[in-house]
Every structure is written in C-alpha cells, then in structure tokens.
Amino acid sequence: MKNIMVYLYAIFLLLFSVFSYTFIDPNLMYLEDIYSGFAFDNRFITTFLYVIFISVFFIFYGSFVWLGLRKKLRFKDVFILVSITIGGLIFSYPAMLSYDIFNYITTSKVLFFYSENPYIIMPIEFVGETFLSFTHAANKIALYGPIWILLTGIPYVLGLGNFIITILSFKIFIALFYAATIIVIWKISKKIIPLILFAFNPLIIIETLVSGHNDIVMIFLVLLSFLLLIKKKIFLGTLFFVLSIFIKYTTILLFPVFLFMVWKTIRKKEFRLEKVFYYSSLLMIIAFLLSPIREEIYPWYAIWFLSFTFLIPEKKLLLYISIAFSFGLLFKYIPFMLSGTHAGITPLIKSIVTFVPAILVSFYIILKTKLWERIFSR
Amino acid sequence: MPGGISYKIHLLYENVSKYWYFGDFGQFDYNLKMADKYLVEAKTLFEYKQYLLGYKALQKSDSYFVNIMPNLAKAEKNGKNALKKKAVLRKASQKHIEVLEKMELETPDTFIWQPEKALPTNLYLKRDIEKSIDIRRNNL
DSSP states (O other): OHHHHHHHHHHHHHHHHHHHGGGOOTTOGGGGGGOOOHHHHOHHHHHHHHHHHHHHHHHHHHHHHHHHHTTOSOHHHHHHHHHHHHHHHTTSOTTSSOOHHHHHHHHHHHHHTSOOOTTTSOGGGSTTOGGGGTOTTTTSOOOSOHHHHHHTHHHHHHTTTOHHHHHHHHHHHHHHHHHHHHHHHHHHHOOHHHHHHHHTOHHHHIIIIISOOTHHHHHHHHHHHHHHHHTTOHHHHHHHHHHHHHHHSGGGGGHHHHHHHHHHHHTTOOOOHHHHHHHHHHHHHHHHHHGGGTSOOOGGGGHHHHHHHTTOTTOHHHHHHHHHHHHHHHHTTHHHHHHSOSSTTHHHHHHHHHHHHHHHHHHHHHHHTTHHHHHHHO | OTTSHHHHHHHHHHHHHHHHSOSHHHHHHHHHHHHHHHHHHHHHHHHTTOHHHHHHHHHHHHHHHHHHHHHHHHHHHTTOOOHHHHHHHHHHHHHHHHHHHHHHHHSOSOEEEOOTTSOOEEEOHHHHHHHHHHHHHTTO
C-alpha cells in the first residue's frame, strides 16, 4: 500500500507541475511557446482544480503523518519521498502564485550583471531591460538582506546568462536549502514526526519548491545556528544567526532566544529545547501577525513559525493551529485566482480564509479539552 | 552647516558613502545628490553673507557636478541606456543655472573676507558663479 502511495504521490506532484504552467505570465517572452493563458481565461476551472490539488496535497500530508505515527514511515522512506517531492516540483512554473523569484533574479542582475548597488538603483532604471516586463517589484530598491543578495550570485552566475537556466538554477538553489533544513531538523529532533511534519507540509513545499521563496534560507540558517549552539559552538552559532538575520531580517526577533541559549552555554547550564522552540515559534507567529504593518500577511511567511512548531509536536494547540494556518493560507490565493482582482471584496475574503481555519481549530481544541471548564473552575 | 564637530563627522560619512554608491548609475546619483546639496548650502551661506564658506561650498558643488557626465559616458560604454539619466541631468542643470543666476544678482562682484587673526582673502564671487553656470551649461 505504501508503494502505491509513493507512486500516486509522484504522479500527483508531476500533475501539479503541469498545472502550474497554466499560470505562465503573458509577458514572459521566454516561455511564449508554451503560453496558453488557461488560468486567466478559465478562472473558475483553474480555481476548482487548485482547490482539488491543495486538498489532495493535505490528504497526502495527513497520510504521511499517520504512517509516521504508526512507525510505518522510516527515515529511508522520508528520504525517498523528499527526493520525489524535489524531483516532482523542481521543473514547476515558479510564478504560479507569486512573482518573487523574478524579483530575486532581477535584483541579482542589478548587482552581478550591471554592477550597480541594488539598494540604490531600481531595476526600472535600466531602460530596455527585458526582465522589466514580468518583474513586479521593478520600481523598488532591494527588499532583502545583503547576505541573500550576495548568495543569489551563485544561481545567477550558474544561469550562464540564460533566463530558463537561471530560473532552474534558482529553484535548485532553494531546493538545496529545503533539503538542508530537513537534515538540520533531523539532527535537532532525531524523531521522524517533526521531519514528516516539516518536509511534507503543503505550504512549505509549494512556497519553497514551486515559488522558490527565500524564507527557507533564513530558516535553515537560524536552525543551523541553534543546532550549533546545542553543540556548544558559540562562535559558529552566532555567525549563522547573524547570517540568517541578513537574509530577510525577521529572525532578529529571535535574538532573546539566541541570547538565552548563549548565556546558558557560557554558564555551562543545560536548556530545554522544547522551551527554545516554543518561544521561537511564538516570536515568529508575532512577526507573522505583524507583517501587515509592512505589507500584508503572505502565505510563505508561515514558514517562519511552522519550522519551529513542527519541532515540538507535543504542543498540540500550537501544532494544530499552525497546520490550520498552512491550510488556510494556501486558500488565500483563491479570491484573486477566481476574480482576477486585488480590489473589492478580495482582501476581506483573503483575511477570512487566512484566519477562519485557525480560529475553528482553536475553538474545537478548547471545547474538546474542556479548557473552558478548567479556566472557570479556578 | 559648516563649523561644528557634527559637520566634520558628516563630511566623513559623505566620503565613505561614495563607496556605497558604486556603479556608473550609482556614481551618477551620488555626484548629482552632492552637487545639489552643496549648491543649496552655498546659496544659504551667500544669503547669510558667509561668502568664504559659501564660495567653498560652491566649489564643492562644481567638483561633484563635473563628475556626473563622465559616469554617464561610462554607463553607455558599459551597455547601459543612459537616456533617462541624461534627461534628469539636463533638468538638474537648468535648475542649478536658475538658482545660480538668482544668486549672481544678489551677490557683490568681489568681496574681501577679513578673518580676525589671518590674512584677508579676495573673493571674486561673480566670476566664480559665472564659472559654475558655465559648468552646468555644458550639460544642456
């Protein structure tokens, strides 16, 4: 049965990859030969298919967790499934749900091709630049940290000046960080459940392996930093923590946790990992909830707290709310997918689908555990 | 404005920030920004009859301004389309000339700056303002 499931999963991922190509941007001249306009001309069917795909994604996720809980999924199986996940999605169209990968590439081009400072010069200043027709943040200076921009030099140079190879190079680069994060999670937890919860979470998979968001790089570096601190390596732990901050700045909120770990290490005292990851998760949830101050809550921001929550699956309330968020956030794309506009009631519906699953799960757990009885009996 | 210790720190920051503005377009932005800044400083100092400091600020503005065009030429040599930047420079030159012409009307031809414990300095203000205008006219 497990083998059939693996085959079905592989076929499903390939189908999802094919589906992603219905979203090709009409201005992306490099893929004009396979442009169909399907997602824009058939909004209802596209949305319907997307809902089916996401639901099936979560069914697979639940199944893998279930198999893990029954000890029917071992590390070797997870390794095979992760390889299938990467292989099945590495060739998917990256701008299906977000155009960020184009921003990464164009920002990288500003630095490594034009030799200009992306914190000063906007891509739009390069008249006649072909990437401008499909880069959505062309009128902004670099939004990310300097370490990220420097790192993008690797996939950019490996792209050899060819856009398609560059896209693939960026996707492989991000996939390597996804794989590396899984290894770090394994090294930290030594348990199969956190591994499965992280590696096969549909939101983490889609936002990392399809859309190629750099959040995974930031999370990898901070988890590596924590792993090094667990091993009492303060210098390297500090170095990777700083590197993580300069990817996307969010992990600066974890500074109190980092300081706590360093202080305990210096004092040669033990610290409870459960506590470290619990507070890290809470701090990342705060960062996630505060993100509308800057722009809005984007689905991939959930990677920030999911990564920590999955390391402490025994914190049930946190775990279920996090999974509910990852479910709701993937449905946040639906209002725009269906209507084609960000105006009108789209923002309201987006907020509803983001928060309602998490709120419902919270109520369910509160009722199930009779938390209210405990509160009122005090 | 010149005089305090904070101004010296600011000058140091300005010199260091030159390296942050790397690249042809970056240097274009940096030199234009500095030329604008020192022209405003010169204008204000002239208004307060601080001619020696104003004269120095104007010279600084000129020194930054002459760096702008070579950076655009370099950008074009490096395959960058500099047409938009050239249009920006043209407009900036016009505005600078406008400000300088106004300054010229309100400034004496020459001025002898007599410090308390040093030799006096002859300032040929009108001649220098005209020289600054000529530098900007080259970009029209």
